[in-house]
Amino acid sequence: MSEKNKLEKALTGAEASAEAMRQINPDVVAMYPITPQTPIIQTFAKMVADGLVDTELIRVESEHSAMSATMGASAAGSRAMTATASVGLALMFEVVNAAAGMRLPITMSIANRALSSPINIHCDHSDSMACRDAGWIQIYSETGQEVYENTLLAVRLAEHPQVQLPAMVMQDGFVTSHCLTKVKLCNDEVVKNFIGEFKPQLKLLDLNKPICIGPLELFDYFFETKKQQVDAMKTAKSEYLNVGKELSKITGNEYKYFEAYNIEDADAIIVVLSSTAGTVKEVVDEMRKDGKKVGLLKPILFRPFPYEEVAMVLHNAKEIAVLDRSESFGANGPLYGEIKNALYDSQSRPRVQSLIYGLGGREIFKTDIKKIFDQILDGKEITEKYIGCR
C-alpha cells in the first residue's frame, strides 16, 4: 500500500482504538465508562453523534450489561464491539465467558488497569490476565499504532468462519491509552474492504431459520462444546498469521506471534508485554552499542499462546528474564509460566527467571532494565524480583 493512502495523525492509544472502531463501523456498540478506557468510548460516542458511523450506541448501566448487550447484538447477527478495563472487565467476567462459549465474534478493547483492592486506576495486566482462560483471543499492543492495527486484525480473526471466537485487544492504561503518539491510519475505504461484511453463520434474527443459543448442556454435550472451543483456538493460531498477511498488504507492517528484537545471537533476553517492551528496546540498543548481546521478546498473541514458536526463538539464549505486570498469587506469573512451559521441551532449557514489575502503575526505568540485563549476562540470580518494590 502506497503512503498516499495513509493519514498520519497525532493520537492517543485510546483515540487510535476509536479510529479503528470508526473505520470498522460496527453495527452495535454497548458501552460503559471506566478509567482509563473512557476516552475510547468517549471518542467513539462523539463519532456516532457526528454521524461518522452507522453504529447503534447502547449506553448501559454497568459492564455486565455492556457485555450482555454486545453479546445479544452479536447473537442477533450484527457486528458488535465494546471496551472496558480493570474492575469493569471483572464485573463482565460471567458474560465474557458466555460470549466465548456461544462463539460470538465480539471485539473488545481493553486499557489495562489494576484490579481492586486497594483501588488504583493505573496500569497493570491483572484485569486481562484474569480472563486469560475465558476463551477469548488476546492480543497485546505496545503502541497506539499497534492498537489501531491489532483492532483491525482482531475483528477479522474473530469473525473468521473457522474461528468464531471473541477477541480482546489490550493496551497499557494511561501509558498507551493517554499518550499522544504518531499513528498512521489507512484510508477508510481500504479498511472497509479489508474488514468486509459480517456474515454470521447463524443468527437469532433470521426468522426463516429459528435457532436457540446458549441452552442448557449437561454431562452429555457440555464437554463436546468446550472441545469445539479448543479446536477453534488452534485454528485461530494459524489464521492469525493469514489474516496478518492480508493486513500487511494495506499497512505494510508484519503481524507475527511476537516481536523478536535482536534475539538471534542474544545471550540474555528479556520477555515482556506491551508498552514496557519499548523501554526495553531502548536499553537493548544502548547495550548493543557496548557490544552486549542482549535482546527482547515481546509476545503479541497471548491467547492462543504460540508455545513451539516461542521455544524456537528462545532456546539458544543462555539467560532469560520474564517480566510480569500482574501477580498470580501463590503461583508463577502468567507470562513466566507460559515461557517456562514453552521451553520445557527444548534440549538446552535456558535458565528462566521470574520478575514482577509495575503493579498499580509503579514505574519501571531504563536503569532497572539495564540492571536486570547486567545480572543475567553475568549468569547471576536476579536480586530484586519485585522491581522497585520496597
Place this chain on the structure above:
Amino acid sequence: MNKKSHKEIAIGGTIDKPATSLEYKTGSWKIFHPQIDFSKCINCHFCVHFCPDDCFIVKEGKMNNVNMDYCKGCGICAQVCPKKCIKMEKGDPDPENVRKE
C-alpha cells in the same frame, strides 16, 4: 440414543432447528420408575395432572400408561395417588405395565 461428537454438533451449543426438545429424552436420568397397579386405580387423573413432565398417557378418558422416555422418576405421582396404587421401583420399567381393560 447415539450421541454426536464435537465435530457433528452446531457450534457453541446452538440448537439450529426449532422444536427439538422432544428428541431430548430426559427419561435416562431416572433411577426409580412408577409401577402401577391398575386393579386399584380409580382413574382420578391426579397422577396425570401432577406429573411435571406430562408423561402420563390418557386413552379414551382413562390413564393408560407412562411415557418412560421422559419420566425422570420424581415420584410425585406415587405421592399424590389417593389409592396408593403407584409404587416407585428400581430396575427396568415393565413395558407391559399398561391398562388392560
